[in-house]
Amino acid sequence: xxxxxxxxxxxxxxxxxxxxxxxxxxxxxxxxxxxxxxxxxxxxxxxxxxxxxxxxxxxxxxxxxxxxxxxxxxxxxxxxxxxxxxxxxxxxxxxxxxxxxxxxxxxxxxxxxxxxxxxxxxxxxxxxxxxxxxxxxxxxxxxxxxxxxxxxxxxxxxxxxxxxxxxxxxxxxxxxxxxxxxxxxxxxxxxxxxxxxxxxxxxxxxxxxxxxxxxxxxxxxxxxxxxxxxxxxxxxxxxxxxxxxxxxxxxxxxxxxxxxxxxxxxxxxxxxxxxxxxxxxxxxxxxxxxxxxxxxxxxxxxxxxxxxxxxxxxxxxxxxxxxxxxxxxxxxxxxxxxxxxxxxxxxxxxxxxxxxxxxxxxxxxxxxxxxxxxxxxxxxxxxxxxxxxxxxxxxxxxxxxxxxxxxxxxxxxxxxxxxxxxxxxxxxxxxxxxxxxxxxxxxxxxxxxxxxxxxxxxxxxxxxxxxxxxxxxxxxxxxxxxxxxxxxxxxxxxxxxxxxxxxxxxxxxxxxxxx
Numbered sequence: 001x002x003x004x005x006x007x008x009x010x011x012x013x014x015x016x017x018x019x020x021x022x023x024x025x026x027x028x029x030x031x032x033x034x035x036x037x038x039x040x041x042x043x044x045x046x047x048x049x050x051x052x053x054x055x056x057x058x059x060x061x062x063x064x065x066x067x068x069x070x071x072x073x074x075x076x077x078x079x080x081x082x083x084x085x086x087x088x089x090x091x092x093x094x095x096x097x098x099x100x101x102x103x104x105x106x107x108x109x110x111x112x113x114x115x116x117x118x119x120x121x122x123x124x125x126x127x128x129x130x131x132x133x134x135x136x137x138x139x140x141x142x143x144x145x146x147x148x149x150x151x152x153x154x155x156x157x158x159x160x161x162x163x164x165x166x167x168x169x170x171x172x173x174x175x176x177x178x179x180x181x182x183x184x185x186x187x188x189x190x191x192x193x194x195x196x197x198x199x200x201x202x203x204x205x206x207x208x209x210x211x212x213x214x215x216x217x218x219x220x221x222x223x224x225x226x227x228x229x230x231x232x233x234x235x236x237x238x239x240x241x242x243x244x245x246x247x248x249x250x251x252x253x254x255x256x257x258x259x260x261x262x263x264x265x266x267x268x269x270x271x272x273x274x275x276x277x278x279x280x281x282x283x284x285x286x287x288x289x290x291x292x293x294x295x296x297x298x299x300x301x302x303x304x305x306x307x308x309x310x311x312x313x314x315x316x317x318x319x320x321x322x323x324x325x326x327x328x329x330x331x332x333x334x335x336x337x338x339x340x341x342x343x344x345x346x347x348x349x350x351x352x353x354x355x356x357x358x359x360x361x362x363x364x365x366x367x368x369x370x371x372x373x374x375x376x377x378x379x380x381x382x383x384x385x386x387x388x389x390x391x392x393x394x395x396x397x398x399x400x401x402x403x404x405x406x407x408x409x410x411x412x413x414x415x416x417x418x419x420x421x422x423x424x425x426x427x428x429x430x431x432x433x434x435x436x437x438x439x440x441x442x443x444x445x446x447x448x449x450x451x452x453x454x455x456x457x458x459x460x461x462x463x464x465x466x467x468x469x470x471x472x473x474x475x476x477x478x479x480x481x482x483x484x485x486x487x488x489x490x491x492x493x494x495x496x497x498x499x500x501x502x503x504x505x506x507x508x509x510x511x512x513x514x515x
Contacts, residue, residue, distance in 0.1 A: 072379050074386035074496030082486050091490070099493055115230075121146045122222055122229040130234045131167075131218075136208045137233070138172065143199045144224055151225075155193045159224070160202065162188040166211040166218040166235065172204040209235050242420050244328035251347060252281040254328050255416065258321035260314060261288045261335040262473065265296050266464040268335040272303060274459075278339045279346065285324045287317035311473075313434025315427035315441075322423060329353060331416045338459040340366065345456055349416040352402050352452065359421045359449040362411030363458045373408040373453035376446060377500075386496040389439060395453060405454040410442045414458050421449060432487035435476045439499075440484075443492050 080088055116126055123143045131137040144160070151158065162169055169188040171180060178192040178201045188205070192198050207220065214237040222229045247253035257275060261268045268286070275282055281302060288295065289308040299305040306320055322330065329350065339346070349361050364372035373395045377388040395406035425444050433440055445451065488497055 072384055072386035072495055074379070074388055074498045077485065078496055079486075079489055082482065095490060095493060117227065117229070120227045120229060122224055122227055124222060124229050124231045127232065129231065130236060131207060131209050133212045133214065133235055133237050134209050136170065136206050139205045139207055139220070139231070140203075142202045142205060142222065142231075144195065144202070147195050148225070152195065157191055157193055158195065158198050160190045160198065161223040162190075162205065163221045163223075164207065164218055166213070166216070167207050167209040167233075170206040170208055171201075172206050175201040175204070207233060209233075244326075244419075246328075250281075251279050251350065252283070254350060255279075255282060255346070256325045256327045256330045257282055257284040258318065258325065258330050258332050259284060259286050259335055260317035260321065261286055261290070262314075262317075263290050263294060263466045263470045264335050264464055265298070266466060267461055268298060270461065271333060271335055271338050272298065272300075274339040276302075278341070278344070283327075285321045287320040289313065289317055311434070313429060313431060314437045315433045316429035318427040319429050322419075322427065325419050328419060329416055330419050330422070331414075333414050336461050336464075337414050338461060340457060340459045344458050346416065348402070348454070348456060352399070352405060352454075353416065353418060355401065356399060357450060358399070358407075358452050360411065360415050360417040360445070361405065361452045361454060362415035363454060363456045365412060365414075365460045366457050367460060369455070369457075372412060372455065373406060374410040376409045376442075380495060384495045385493065386498075387443070387492075387494060388498050388500050390500040392500075399452055402454070404456070405452050408451055408453045409446060410439055411451055411453050413438060417449075425449060428491070430487060430491075432484050435473060435480055436484055440488060443488065443497075 079091065083091060121144050123141065123145045124139075125141045129137060129139070144158075147158070150156070164186045168184055168186050169182065171183055174180065175197055177194065178190060178197050180188070180190050180201070182188040190198065190201055192201070207218075209218065213235055216235045218233045218235055220231045220233055222231065244254075259268065259271065272284060275284060284303045286298060286303065286305045287308060288305060289310055289312040290296075291310040295307065297305055297307075304324065306324070308317060308320060318332065321332075331346065331349070344363065349363075352358060352361050362372075371391075374389050374391055375393055375395065377390050378385060379388065380386045389410060395408040397407055399405045399407060425441070425448055427437070427441060428444065442451070485497070488494065
């Protein structure tokens, strides 16, 4: 034999030996290491043994720390302070029925709890699959990641079952040597002896929604070899945006001013004049429920003065004003506010709403800077919630790019907000909120709107010729306050609501000390 032939034969034998040895090693390692394990068991690949003593990561339930609901931290009145035991029991039944209807209408991702097994061989998208009502979606990412070694070696029949509640399954394509039962139904079964063909067929599964709902979830369950996986599919109809014409892009093209007024016309005229001076051409919508004998019209160019039935109320007037807004943003102001030259910067509010995901941003009263922002402390559990309005912390974090502006939960009564999102929350026109209403807006906005407060100062004039007469309405007696408080408890399913003035006074004292 020639030296060249001997060299070729040696190289060929070396390559074949290397290839076969490497392949068999990988096959044994993969097959044995992916075999289905008992919970907590420690297994080694074929040819190896575990020498190190390993402890299971499982822990007993009692050893796992959990964040428990805190007790209701509120020392104010409870529903039982207003109602007899019999009336309280009936009111609680009514409240429970109302709450059940509210929860039924709400769509929330928290409604779908999806526990994923760490040792499951089933691969699937645990979130992010969307389908329009009565349309189809391909179930991408569904597959079996590993198989029992005996199943592979013995060519045992492999079975995957899928089930749905609000739709059916179709196939985009059929794979040879794979049996499929239930196509076009809510129960689909796939059988084959080949792992590769099984995964190939799983790539062509299509979900088709059959039960119309504008916004809901369907739970698709996949079963294989004793394992079960749940894949949520978000059924959602397209949500059309509500866009606003920017026109020239100036402040007056993008913002409408809404004012609720009652009696205080000298303050109102000062507010109107300050906007005409600093933001000329800005439309103002005035909602007025002043009694007829005292009513004075302020209708003028760029000022729309709406006369309401007398004593209709604070939030009802806000709602009327908001209903007339046709710009992307609106600015709400009481009539005793005014713009301070070279200090109040409303263009910064527009910029913050444009460049961040916040829905509402408020200013700071010139004489009450220590009260420009507060937060809620939520205590109790889901059935017994207490809200404590606290000045510690007053806010959460400074908003990047906007120094002096902070994320919070309760703001001053001078704020700019996104019209669309604010209309979704609205101002409750119930008579219980006719004479007093401030934090009630932020009760409704809690968890729904992102709010912020800025050290952007505005004027606040609490004097004027009408103030004495106005004060008789502005500061209601105990009966009205009790009515408002009782209404808030029922409306928001609260056990208690309170302002922690202690933290405010403490912070105020500390601020004076620092000065």
